[in-house]
Amino acid sequence: MKTTISVIKADIGSVSGHCFSHPALMEKCDEVLEKALDESIINDYYISRCGDDVDLIMTHTKGELNEEVHKVAYDAFLQASEIAREMKLYGAGQDLLNDTFSGNIKGMGPGIAEMEFEERPSDPVIVYCCDKTEPGAFNLPLFKMFADPFNTAGLVIDPKLHDGFKFEVYDVIENKKVVLSCPEEMYDLLALIGSTGRYIIKRIFNKKGEIAASVTTESLTLKNGKYVGKDDPAVIVRAQSGFPAAGECVEPFAFPHMVTGWMRGSHNGPLMPVSEEYANPVRFDGPPRVIGLAFQIADAQLVGPLDIFDDPAFDETRKMSSKAATYIRRHGPFEPHRLPVEEMEYTSLPGVMKKLEPRFEDIDD
Numbered sequence: 001m002k003t004t005i006s007v008i009k010a011d012i013g014s015v016s017g018h019c020f021s022h023p024a025l026m027e028k029c030d031e032v033l034e035k036a037l038d039e040s041i042i043n044d045y046y047i048s049r050c051g052d053d054v055d056l057i058m059t060h061t062k063g064e065l066n067e068e069v070h071k072v073a074y075d076a077f078l079q080a081s082e083i084a085r086e087m088k089l090y091g092a093g094q095d096l097l098n099d100t101f102s103g104n105i106k107g108m109g110p111g112i113a114e115m116e117f118e119e120r121p122s123d124p125v126i127v128y129c130c131d132k133t134e135p136g137a138f139n140l141p142l143f144k145m146f147a148d149p150f151n152t153a154g155l156v157i158d159p160k161l162h163d164g165f166k167f168e169v170y171d172v173i174e175n176k177k178v179v180l181s182c183p184e185e186m187y188d189l190l191a192l193i194g195s196t197g198r199y200i201i202k203r204i205f206n207k208k209g210e211i212a213a214s215v216t217t218e219s220l221t222l223k224n225g226k227y228v229g230k231d232d233p234a235v236i237v238r239a240q241s242g243f244p245a246a247g248e249c250v251e252p253f254a255f256p257h258m259v260t261g262w263m264r265g266s267h268n269g270p271l272m273p274v275s276e277e278y279a280n281p282v283r284f285d286g287p288p289r290v291i292g293l294a295f296q297i298a299d300a301q302l303v304g305p306l307d308i309f310d311d312p313a314f315d316e317t318r319k320m321s322s323k324a325a326t327y328i329r330r331h332g333p334f335e336p337h338r339l340p341v342e343e344m345e346y347t348s349l350p351g352v353m354k355k356l357e358p359r360f361e362d363i364d365d
């Protein structure tokens with residue numbers, strides 16, 4: 001029997017702007033998932049949150065895109081949204097675009113990362129969840145985990161990793177996908193995934209075709225050609241025996257790389273790794289945060305989690321990220337802190353251009 005992990009996440013309302021999902025929302029989700037457990041729809045679950053996003057981590061044996069499992073997540077978000085509305089929380093119900101469920105939750109607003117696999121004798125899995133950024137934020141850390149020998153020693157010295165990994169990359173503008181194999185096509189892969197707003201790593205497989213990582217790439221970002229928000233992604237990563245060691249899966253986050261999605265989804269800022277407790281993006285609505293939850297999967301049960309960034313070994317990263325945040329903040333409304341116009345979630349530029357149009361003159365020198 002194969003095990004499936006489904007991570008389904010949504011922003012259904014928060015306290016103090018877009019900062020913190022109220023415990024009452026998590027409690028309602030807990031109630032709905034507990035019922036699904038009693039009804040044997042799912043085998044286990046863990047509920048977390050990063051900033052204003054609630055992350056439902058569920059294990060079951062029903063495969064990916066399963067209607068019953070997706071309906072559980074949908075019901076949890078729907079019922080929690082009602083509470084958010086009653087409490088007049090900020091952005092109540094914002095990521096649930098439809099109030100009728102039809103088959104699966106894809107395209108309805110929430111982000112979905114799923115993977116189905118035959119459990120190994122012991123199966124460590126890490127789930128990372130972000131706020132104030134977009135799915136392309138995982139391109140750099142995933143590349144490091146699965147393709148960079150300076151990060152992942154196993155690529156060089158462990159015969160089980162030495163063949164490398166295959167990366168499925170989505171072009172979210174053209175709605176196409178391509179699979180690139182590393183190390184053979186590493187430069188081609190980097191040529192794409194360096195453009196984090198367009199080419200996004202969706203899944204990673206080993207050379208035997210076994211799933212290694214899966215990212216939420218559902219994009220509210222480009223609806224009808226218009227930016228409507230960043231998508232605060234999550235990723236599931238398998239670790240150890242044939243995959244990068246847990247420590248190799250954590251190491252890329254020791255560098256707080258610049259990601260897109262801070263303040264009004266329109267600014268770049270460093271990704272700060274924090275414990276669940278500190279996943280509250282407050283400073284200038286940020287800086288963007290990532291939490292990491294490490295589990296063992298045992299007969300479709302979740303053992304754990306270990307809150308992996310709740311560790312003084314990440315204090316230096318947080319300091320570096322605070323320094324980088326202060327540095328880039330001093331650019332105020334200038335690029336590269338503020339995003340280029342075409343990538344901004346909010347822009348007053350068309351209005352400004354319209355107003356100034358009669359005053360623009362030809363340059364005739």
Ligand code: F6R
Pocket residue numbers: 017018132261262263264265284285
């Ligand atoms: C939300 C976000 C926030 C908001 C900002 C303005 O994910 O990134 O920075 O964009 O707080 O929010 P509104 O437009 O709702 O007042």
Ligand code: MG
Pocket residue numbers: 011018052091
């Ligand atoms: Mg929000």
Ligand code: MG
Pocket residue numbers: 011018051052053131132232
């Ligand atoms: Mg959010």
